[in-house]
Amino acid sequence: MTRTSELPPRTGGRILFGLCVAVSLYGYASGWDSWLLLLLLFGVPVRRFCSWMYTGRLNRYRFLFGIYMVAGVIGAFEAWQYGKTSEFLLRAVDLPVGPGAPDLFLEYDLPGVLFELYPERSEVLFIRGFQMKLCHDDLLSMEQHSVCRQFRNADLNAVRECFETALALNSRTDENLYYHYVEILMRQGASQGEVDAAAERWRRVFPLSERSDPRQVFVQDAPTDAGA
């Protein structure tokens, strides 16, 4: 006879639930955060519910249930992180407000990490160049963001070089690359022929794009005679 058969069914679950309640009471007295107490109290019932979903009357929905359980947990984390959870709820369970969307170009060095791993990918070269452009556009960024310090000596020529290497790979899927290449050419004061060719290539590769012609959008960025 096995050890488990000596115990009545569900005894293990009841012991676990009792243990959770006892720890929760201790936690409450010790001032633990509410979300932790709730997790402890609801852990066992949720596990029972999941088990019932997989074996009970509605088990024909177990596939859908499994997918949405996983997606639900990740989605709840995302909603919290991006500040889409109500403050009332957060206060009620003692959770801090989510940190919000990360800045992948200046706060984190995502382009740098990807460039180290995949230096010959078109998308990676584009975001690397775009990061350079962001740092170059705002001189304050150079001081504020450590990721910008690596571009101290970079100028629009370096950005253009990055974009042109990416374009040579002929990815044809990243519209931003084709679009902002026109911007860089205009800001660099490239010849009208070069700008027109780049804008026509953008329109040819993305004929259904709803964006306005970059030559009109970035016209104020082009160097003027006075400024040149």
Add this chain to the structure above:
Amino acid sequence: MFQTGYILTRRQDLFWFLALPFLAAGIALACQQWLNGVALVTIGLWVTVPHHFAGWLRTYGIPEERQLWNDRLYVGPLLIFLACIAGLKWAPITTAMLVILWDHQHSIMQQHGFARIYDFKGETGAPSTGRFDLVLGWVLFCNMLLTSPLFMPVLVRELYRFRLAISPEAVRLIGAVSWTVTGVYAVIYLGHVLWSLAKGYRINPVKYLFIACSYFMWYFCAWQAANVLVFGVAHRILHGTQYSVMVYWYLRRQTMKGESKSRFAAALVRPGNVAAFVLMGLFYSVVLHLLSGGPVGGLIFGWGDFPNLYEAIPSLNLPSMTPDEGYAVVTQALLETFGLTHYYFDSFIWKVSDRRIQKGLA
């Protein structure tokens, strides 16, 4: 030792299941070389959406099978729809990742399903072969996602969006572990095949060819081309076409038995009527695309666009009407024509002076 069996026929399998992956990869490379980025949209409209229609037909087309699945066919879509609405509002990144990952799981399972049919038709394989095939599919596909230069940057980016700043070293370690697991499992899988043979089970060589061709295409597109357009086009052609072919033959065989009460599905798949099946799928795709406000150019690789209805007026600083705006105006106008018919009919169907009308009013 070997026992060949085919899903359809030898010739059809050679085209639809063995040659199609290479053809799809060739078409995808041609799209990258000569077409624009809209190719992905257009292939989606001509192949993927019609394959959804085939899915609807397969699911709801045979009344006897519909009764088998019962409430899942009605409650399931409702739950998915509601969850998507909630997901798009509160957790759009998770929802997008769910759609992508579920699509990948669906692709693995489709190829696995075809592999099972090969064993079923060939009466081959040990009872445990199905599980080994399934794990092979998962291992190969996950390895592709975790190591290829096409998918890994996307995964890294999504982790960063969750503030999980993974380092380049960690990415390399994941890749090394993934390749090791794949290598070890390949040995185990081969061992199982040899064990099956030693135990007297026969194997279907066409199944292994089919698995090799499918994964060759995916790996080639994810590693060699490493391009979203190439992978997307090739994958959509392979997945959508094979699914539609399978549905066509399955429904045809089911409805030809004469026991089925299905009329619509039977009419679409009866011998000599394959054009109706294809056209219905395309019609569904075009209607869905236009109703959802998709641009006309999306149907034809962006070559055609809606005519420009209003030119720019520079003196008033007014830009020209965009093709999409023109499209919206014309579709709105077409809907308004229903209003015109209403005005027209009401001009003569309510004549109180008419004796026949008076009967309805008395």
